[in-house]
Amino acid sequence: MDWDKLRIFHAVADAGSLTHAGDKLNLSQSAVSRQVRGLEESLNATLFHRHARGLILTEQGELLFDATTAMNKRLDTASARIRDSEEEVFGDLRVTSTIGFGTLWLAPRLVKLYAKYPDLRVDLMLEERVLDLPMREADVAIRMKEPSQADLIRKRLMTVKMQLFATQAYLDENGVPDSLDAMVEHRLICQSVNATQVGASSTLVKQMLTYDVRSLLTVNNYFGVLQAVLQDLGIGVLPDYVSAEDTRLVKVLPDVESADVPVFLAYPEELRQSKRIAAFRDFVQEEITAYRKALRARENA
Missing domain, CATH: 3.40.190.10 (Periplasmic binding protein-like II)
Incomplete structure (x- = not known):
């Protein structure tokens, strides 16, 4: 399937108009129309209902638009991950932890992370199931035991009783x-x-x-x-x-x-240079240092 035709189809479906899509893509209306027709012919399907007020997706068009939307999101995510090894901290960060630690320790502290990195978007996934980091079910994990999966960078954070x-x-x-x-x-x-x-x-x-x-x-x-x-x-x-x-x-x-229950932070080797991971890792370490001081003060009070 022609990627360029898919890109143009997605723009038309998103805009609801050949003209508006052409303006966005810097193409003429006739060029956009030819690409859409070519895609419909290759699929042997009608993708748009055409009427005076614009274009409406057919059922087949809706299916394809869902697919191109997902593709665009994955491409944007991939692009962000490539760029964020070189630029400021931004974009999506998927963090997994247990319900207890994530709810009682981590979540209340995230206000400090967002204050420092307002363009970061954290997806906090709290569950007891161990997510597969090498398969990218999450970007970084905080676990109550040392991860056994290969190709992970591990850091022991603290001990819990x-x-x-x-x-x-x-x-x-x-x-x-x-x-x-x-x-x-x-x-x-x-x-x-x-x-x-x-x-x-x-x-x-x-x-x-x-x-x-x-x-x-x-x-x-x-x-x-x-x-x-x-x-x-x-x-x-x-x-x-x-x-x-x-x-x-x-x-x-x-x-x-x-x-003792050891607490580990882990992330895939391929994210070693990620600014997002480094920012989150350093934030957690700073908060653990502050937590230890508070705990000592409470015990000595």
Whole structure:
């Protein structure tokens, strides 16, 4: 199929007029008309209904226009990725992370990224499924374990632990447990052991469930656990970074915690020179440095 004819067809379909398309393409109306007719003949299909008010796509024309629109978007994306290795930070950046980390840690900080790079367009994809970076399902990932896929650049960002938290209001009303045995008098809020989560978190939850807790609420992500805890519903198993973000949370049984959970940033080798990736990587690293300072200040307070 002739790419030039497709380009001209797309312009005509977008403008709804041979004349307007010709003006945009710097071609005469007759030249545009010839290209469209040639495309219709090669496809053996009518692409436009012609009437006094302009051109309307036929059903076959709609199908082709959808295809050329998608092609244009892919070409624009490819062009942006080629250019952004040499120019300022701009364009689309697809970031994937877990629901908990993306919602509770990353998303609230993006205002700083946009303030610095207002032309950046972030597509934040939060899900527990590990997206395939080499196959370009996303540009960059923040994951709770080291990626195993080949051809990725990896950077360890920080370590997270799962700990127990409640609100002061809940503890004032229900008392503060002084041991795991005392948890039987409290409602435990945690991720379900059947939910997708890191092994260290699952291990801690399973340990907690060996105690005959009075009541249990399970949620399939940490955002839901946090919301329940903030409503004074019980004691929740949450990542330690929430304590630096929300002063309403009080750590319960400080010695009870999961094993270390490493947090990695990863992106494809082919994006090594990308300005967008470099900007996001540096932003995350700066925010982690600030987070660590805030966490130390909270612990020393």
